[in-house]
Amino acid sequence: ARGLRGGAGGGDDEYDVIVVGGGHAGCEAALASARLGRQTLLLTMSLDRVAWQPCNPAVGGPAKSTLVHEVDALGGEIGKVADATYLQKRVLNLSKGPAVWALRCQTDKKQYAEEMRRRLEATPNLFLREGMATDLLLGANDEVTGVQTFFGMALRAKAVVLTTGTFGNGRIWVGRASLPAGRAGEAPSEGLTEALERLGFESARLKTGTPARVDARTIDFSGLEAQPGEAHDRFFSFDPAGHEAREQMSCYITRTTEETHKLIRDNLDETPTYGGWVDAKGPRYCPSIEDKIVRFPDKPSHQIFLEPEGRETPEIYVQGLSTGLPERLQLPMLRTLPGLESVTMLRPAYAVEYDYFPAWQCQHTLQTRKVEGLFLSGQINGTTGYEEAAAQGLLAGVNAARHAAGEGLVELGRHSSYIGTLVDDLITKDLREPYRVLTSRSEFRLLLRADNADRRLTPTGREWGLIGDERWEAFEAKRDAIEAEKARLFWADP
Numbered sequence: 001a002r003g004l005r006g007g008a009g010g011g012d013d014e015y016d017v018i019v020v021g022g023g024h025a026g027c028e029a030a031l032a033s034a035r036l037g038r039q040t041l042l043l044t045m046s047l048d049r050v051a052w053q054p055c056n057p058a059v060g061g062p063a064k065s066t067l068v069h070e071v072d073a074l075g076g077e078i079g080k081v082a083d084a085t086y087l088q089k090r091v092l093n094l095s096k097g098p099a100v101w102a103l104r105c106q107t108d109k110k111q112y113a114e115e116m117r118r119r120l121e122a123t124p125n126l127f128l129r130e131g132m133a134t135d136l137l138l139g140a141n142d143e144v145t146g147v148q149t150f151f152g153m154a155l156r157a158k159a160v161v162l163t164t165g166t167f168g169n170g171r172i173w174v175g176r177a178s179l180p181a182g183r184a185g186e187a188p189s190e191g192l193t194e195a196l197e198r199l200g201f202e203s204a205r206l207k208t209g210t211p212a213r214v215d216a217r218t219i220d221f222s223g224l225e226a227q228p229g230e231a232h233d234r235f236f237s238f239d240p241a242g243h244e245a246r247e248q249m250s251c252y253i254t255r256t257t258e259e260t261h262k263l264i265r266d267n268l269d270e271t272p273t274y275g276g277w278v279d280a281k282g283p284r285y286c287p288s289i290e291d292k293i294v295r296f297p298d299k300p301s302h303q304i305f306l307e308p309e310g311r312e313t314p315e316i317y318v319q320g321l322s323t324g325l326p327e328r329l330q331l332p333m334l335r336t337l338p339g340l341e342s343v344t345m346l347r348p349a350y351a352v353e354y355d356y357f358p359a360w361q362c363q364h365t366l367q368t369r370k371v372e373g374l375f376l377s378g379q380i381n382g383t384t385g386y387e388e389a390a391a392q393g394l395l396a397g398v399n400a401a402r403h404a405a406g407e408g409l410v411e412l413g414r415h416s417s418y419i420g421t422l423v424d425d426l427i428t429k430d431l432r433e434p435y436r437v438l439t440s441r442s443e444f445r446l447l448l449r450a451d452n453a454d455r456r457l458t459p460t461g462r463e464w465g466l467i468g469d470e471r472w473e474a475f476e477a478k479r480d481a482i483e484a485e486k487a488r489l490f491w492a493d494p
Contacts, residue, residue: 015041017159018146020043021378025389026378028076028077033400036401036466043131045189059387062439063438065236073453083242086246089104091234098451101451103234106249111310131149135148136148137154144159150190168355169190170182175326175328201357211349219306225252251306253304256304260289268294270326273351278351283384283433284433360426366381377396385437391418395419395423411423421437
């Protein structure tokens, strides 16, 4: 069978759009579809992990912040939730031109997930349900008509958005030990890869990783460089209704030592990549500490950032120390860092490999070329990062909603946005490593600034139906004020 056809369906099991996966792509896709008036189901393997940030609980950074501003300008949610849950904010690249200024915020991991779920549950037309999709339902012409779950439920829809993240046949590695998992403590998604392969889709494997979490109460911060918050007046969302200042927390900087490097060099064969038992490509721009030491053997040390994961938890994210070393070596490695000589490790670092589908199999609308009504979004397309996922999710959700209503699908060009650049790169290039957005990827980067994302894209969001009257009136007032001031300056006497 190339996909399941027929089966019982009706009543509560029929929707306009089904979104599979409750990560950052899935949340934006479901919200966009529901806000456009479609009966939308968000089907996720765990309702307790909706919008979870399994790696660094942070939003923004170079180029990524522009994506967040653009999603907000179109009517998306990631920027608003980050504004409501930040622990610390900083603006990066201020010594350079405004085209590369980048707002970055550390978020409260637990609060972020809770806030996004609250917004999902408050959205009309949007239904949440726990379950694992294992197959696609197809019509007579191989168009998608829904999904089949592990427990045999046939859920019907006119459009389906797959946002499976790292869960597609996911397997995590800690040294030589491994187990099937989408991320630590959560089972992988099984069946969808095989279903898509039966339909003729090409799949491959990628990997990513996350560092250890340590106990802040066992760190000596006295000798470390503090990195306090700033940018109190900067927010991701252009909607001032959500601009509320919060008390900021400090991050801290330590560095690797020669002892750190020796321990890693002596045990490279204990890691999945250098030991040779995992050959999936990892993200080039977020390398493991092993990769840094191998690639830059003459560098005496590397910066490590100690970043809080929340206001009510002692967990610290050890940014820059992602590793594939076995757990028995991870604590000795951590204790070679200044300030962490007596640290306690709460969670070990691990790598995760997972299935993805090269995105040249999609159109610029993110609808697949082979199956009408099927859209792919997020890491399943080969990207890495919450921001890249959210951007794809919004576009896929809009187009799934339009497809369900029999309307024409929409695209964003490279000239219009970083979202357009991201999608065009995915569709037109045969990418074989995790893709992240960079300012250097856009030939229009001097024009596509974070501060003008609303002027570029809010009219588009209004046209799509995601910008309400109040938000539109505020945008028009801002736009008119800018034009009036430009006219005043032009006609002012020298």
